[in-house]
Every structure is written in C-alpha cells, then in structure tokens.
Amino acid sequence: MTSAGDGPDRRAELASRLDRVESRITAACAAAGRDRADLTLVVVTKTYPAADVGILAELGVRHVGEARHPEAAEKVTACADAGRAGLTWHFVGALQTNKAAAVADYADLVHSVDRLKLVTALNRGAERAGRTVQCLVQVNLDPDAARVGTGGRSGASDETLSAVVDAVSQAPSLSLRGVMAVAPIDADPAEAFGRLAAVATEVAAAHPGADLVSAGMSEDLEQAVAAGATHLRVGRAVLGERPPLG
Ligand SMILES: *Cc1c(COP(=O)(O)O)cnc(C)c1O
Numbered sequence: 184m185t186s187a188g189d190g191p192d193r194r195a196e197l198a199s200r201l202d203r204v205e206s207r208i209t210a211a212c213a214a215a216g217r218d219r220a221d222l223t224l225v226v227v228t229k230t231y232p233a234a235d236v237g238i239l240a241e242l243g244v245r246h247v248g249e250a251r252h253p254e255a256a257e258k259v260t261a262c263a264d265a266g267r268a269g270l271t272w273h274f275v276g277a278l279q280t281n282k283a284a285a286v287a288d289y290a291d292l293v294h295s296v297d298r299l300k301l302v303t304a305l306n307r308g309a310e311r312a313g314r315t316v317q318c319l320v321q322v323n324l325d326p327d328a329a330r331v332g333t334g335g336r337s338g339a340s341d342e343t344l345s346a347v348v349d350a351v352s353q354a355p356s357l358s359l360r361g362v363m364a365v366a367p368i369d370a371d372p373a374e375a376f377g378r379l380a381a382v383a384t385e386v387a388a389a390h391p392g393a394d395l396v397s398a399g400m401s402e403d404l405e406q407a408v409a410a411g412a413t414h415l416r417v418g419r420a421v422l423g424e425r426p427p428l429g
Contacts, residue, residue, distance in 0.1 A: 194238050197421065201226075201242055204404075204420050211408035222408065225273045225397075227418035229254065230425045233261035239421070240267045248294075248416050250276025252286050259289045275363075275397075275416050277337050284308025287316050287356075294363040294397050294416070297321040297339045302350040302357065309356035317360045318351045319397050320344065322382050324375045325367035338364060344382070352390050361395030361413070362386055372403035376410035383411070 204224070212219045227248035228236050236247055236258060247262075247270050249255030259272055274290040280300050286293065287308030296302060296318045309316040323338030339347045352359040364379045366372040376398050387394040399407025401420035408415070419425060 193235070194241075196423070197235065197238050198242055200421050200423070201239070201244070204417055207404060207420075208408065208415065211405040214405075215409045217408060221413060223414045225275070225414055225416045226421050227275060227400075227416050228258065228422065229276065229418065231422050233258045233265070235422060236262050236270070237265055237267060240270060245269065246271045246273060246414075248273040248275045248418070250274070252278075252282045256285065256289055273414075273416070280304045284311065287314065288312045290316060292317040292319065292360065294319045294414075295321045295337070296351060297323070297337055297347060298343065299347060299350055302347060302354055306354040306356050315356055315358050317358045319361050319363040319395060320347050320351060320359070320386070322362050322364045322379055324364045324370070324378055327367075348386055348390070348393075352393070359386075359390050359393045361393045361397070363397035363414075365400070366398075366403055366406075372399075372406040373409065376403075376407050376412065380411045 208222060208224065209219055223246055225246040225248040226239055226244050227250065229250040249258060255274060262270060271291045272289060273292045273294060274286050275294040278286060278295050278301060283301055283304035284307060287305050293305060293316055305316060321338040322344060323340050351357050362379060362383045366375040379396065379398055383396045395414055396412045397414040397416060398410065398412040399415040401417050404415045404417060
C-alpha cells in the first residue's frame with residue numbers, strides 16, 4: 184500500500200498526471216478521427232487509498248476502476264461515507280466465483296466476466312441485492328492458451344465466448360454491455376485490439392446495446408482508441424507506479 188496522503192502535493196500530482204492522460208486521449212482521438220465524448224476514462228485506483236479517489240472525484244473523474252475484493256468494497260464504502268456519490272464503480276480484475284456475489288453488491292459494471300460459473304454467481308448476487316449489474320465479457324486475446332489463468336491474462340476463449348455472452352444476455356439481473364480485453368504481454372496491442380474489435384462487432388450485432396469495448400491501459404491507450412475502444416482503464420499513468428501486486 185502506498186501512503187500517498189491527501190495533501191496539496193498529491194492533488195497537484197494527480198491533476199497534472201490526469202491532464203497528461205487527457206492530452207494523450209485527445210491526441211489519439213484526433214489521430215483516429217474520433218469524438219472524445221465517445222470515450223470513457225476509467226481511472227483504476229487499485230492499491231491506492233480512498234483519499235486518492237476523493238481527489239480524483241474533485242478533479243472531475245466520474246468512473247473509478249478496482250481490481251480486487253475486498254479492497255474495492257472498502258473504498259466504495261469510504262467514498263460513499265465521504266459523500267462521493269455520483270461515482271460509477273467498475274470492477275476490472277480477475278474475479279473468483281466465491282467473491283462474485285459480494286462484488287455484485289457494489290460494482291456498477293464488471294469488465295471481467297469470462298466463465299459460466301461466474302455469470303451464475305454474479306446474477307445470484309445481483310438478484311439478492313435487488314440490482315442490475317452491467318457486464319462486459321472478457322475475451323482472451325493470448326494465442327498461447329497455456330498462459331490463460333496465469334498472470335491475470337484471463338478471459339473467455341474462442342470456444343467458450345459465445346456461451347458466456349449468451350448466458351449474460353439471458354441472466355435476469357445482469358445486463359450485457361459489451362466486451363473487454365487486456366493486450367497479451369509481448370503482443371502488438373494494435374493487432375490484439377483489432378481482434379477484439381472484430382469480436383465486439385459480432386457481439387453487438389447479435390445483442391443490440393452490447394456495444395461497449397473496454398481496452399487500453401496506461402501503456403497502450405492510443406492503440407485502443409485507434410481500434411475503437413469506448414472505455415480505457417488507466418491506472419499508473421494517473422496515479423503513479425504501484426508497488427508490485429502481492
Ligand atoms: C490494473 C489494471 C488496469 C490499469 O493498468 P495500468 O497499467 O496501471 O494502467 C487495467 N485493467 C486491468 C484489468 C487492471 O487490473
């Protein structure tokens with residue numbers, strides 16, 4: 184955990200980093216002939232304190248991403264207590280089935296839905312909470328299937344993707360909104376996001392309204408914008424380097 188604090192220095196640092204990311208997004212939109220308004224920046228605050236989320240909210244950030252439960256739940260509660268209503272919470276990390284119901288209690292969108300058991304568990308949790316959880320199906324873009332499940336590069340495979348998509352679309356307390364992916368390590372992100380775009384087009388054709396594409400992180404947001412992403416998940420470029428995840 185960093186102890187970044189919430190003093191004026193941290194505020195200035197986050198403001199300047201956020202400005203730089205915003206400039207990158209604007210430039211990428213201009214290069215791709217896209218409208219900035221069609222992109223949502225999700226600032227991924229995992230490992231950073233709720234105080235940072237508070238500063239980001241004051242700086243105009245409305246979409247916050249978290250990757251681990253219960254860290255995410257604690258921050259949602261802290262921010263609600265601090266009167267930071269109006270934030271939309273995105274759960275973007277690999278999600279264990281036994282934590283799905285808890286996440287369905289507070290996540291507005293879950294980007295990492297990649298298997299049938301998770302669909303069942305999320306739906307049950309959302310139903311119990313009396314909520315509808317928006318879901319993106321995570322697509323595995325790593326051609327080396329042996330790496331699936333290692334290093335967090337998870338996602339539905341070619342074989343299972345359509346079953347997961349259909350299950351989400353039929354789950355009464357879930358809403359299918361689109362697809363998500365992480366570019367594989369060592370891959371060309373432009374090529375990988377191009378493949379995601381092809382999958383996204385198929386999913387949206389079969390499921391009107393499921394047209395969100397979550398792609399792009401600190402290192403590859405430009406390629407994601409060029410490939411048609413609607414949601415960028417940016418952590419380090421806004422918050423600074425994280426200590427290695429345990
Ligand atoms: C942490 C994380 C991000 C943000 O990554 P950065 O490299 O910090 O921008 C995006 N997506 C997922 C799934 C993550 O876990």
